[in-house]
Amino acid sequence: MSRSLMNRAAEPALLSAGGVLVAAAAGGGRGGGHLNRSAALVRALRKAGAEAWLYPAGPEGPLPGVDPGLVISAPGDREWALVVLDCFRCSPEEVEGWKARGPVLGLDEGRSRRSCDFLVDLLPGLPGREQPNLASPLLLPLPDKRRPAFPESGYRKILISFGAEDPGTVTVKAALALRGSPGDALGDVSLTAVLGPLRRNAPEDRKLLDQAGITAAEGVLGSSFRESLADYDLVITHFGVTAFEALYARVPVLLLNPGPCHERLARRGGIPSAGTGKRGLERLAPMVRESVQLTGQSRAAAARWGLDGEKSSLAALLLGARPRVHRACPFCASSGSRPVIGRFPGRTYRRCSCGGIYLDRLDPPPVEYGGDYFFSAYQKQYGRTYLEDFPGLQRIGEKRLDRIAAVLGKNSPGRRLLDIGCAYGPFLAAAKERGFAVQGMDPARDAAAYVSERLNIPVRRGFFPESAPRVPLTSLPSGT
């Protein structure tokens, strides 16, 4: 048994061994949403017993609404079991720097997608960019409190919130645009405008809202804000976390976006939007008056992103993870990141210039296959035990060997064959009969013992590539 295998077998099932560092965008120009949801993730991971820290990445400044006990001021020299990046637009250099400290999982990463070991998109992104390993708004920290149903029409309470920073400085303009005259459909509506902690022009804003009879809500962020959404009949915001939280709470949403990028995302997400800039402000009130239509569009958007279902948990997803990544190609040992050729839930495939394709996993399979895997579990799936199936599997192996022989050429001398995941060895047995020098590899103890003792074929117990024979694959005979 190889040493790496033994080490892995002794690992606890979770990240608690190495700790999770959540690096979140913070400071001016980067909004408050990333910081808040990262803080929520750290809290949830800690609640489940994991060691987790929030690292505010960016210029030093106030961290509104963040519990200082969650924060680590320097990531230190240590290696982390997982580094979660919630930075929106990390530079490739930043990502490479983090990769030296542990496996890197990017959340909604917009710039350095290719560099991240794993990508999870909580917010739907634009088509054409690199696909993530997993995408689901249901992994956002969504509210517990939901309305029983979307309000059908006639909004009475409207919330206006453009986040902590209000990058387009539209909060007051939007609120005033909705302040209808008496007798108008919007005349009696109760309006609440959030004045986020990172916005500019604070004193004037408050005065203007007071004069117009609009409630100003200050410093409301995080979970209490999230849970308050269901108290409203409509939420006006820009494309981002709040919009998805509101849709999940069964509250209609109308977007007013700070720029064309947000607007494209809104359109792709099917979320009702008034548009951007002055034009968007002008369209706001007329669209709010058409409440039946707005509610219908919001309900459809919620259904489109699965937000009519039950939320799941990013923390729970990460708690089950035991990430394993390669910082060097397992075939030629050259270092550096290689291009991603495919991402699937929990798996990232990369291709090296040597021709090797290798796999990084967020959640590798257990080292110990239960002793019953090839018996009762196999029988359940295939109707007989693996050993009962042995002759049939050997015949299938012979057909495969016909094809392999055709590729190698009939009389290629010194043909060697390594069967990774050989189980009880039917393919090895077939290859041995054809004159191959064979070797097997499998993590299951009983299977490895069977191959060695009954078939008299050399076998290694373990996973590829850690337990592979130390022969560079590039030096295997080509067979020509």
Ligand SMILES: [Zn+2]
């Ligand atoms: Zn390589």
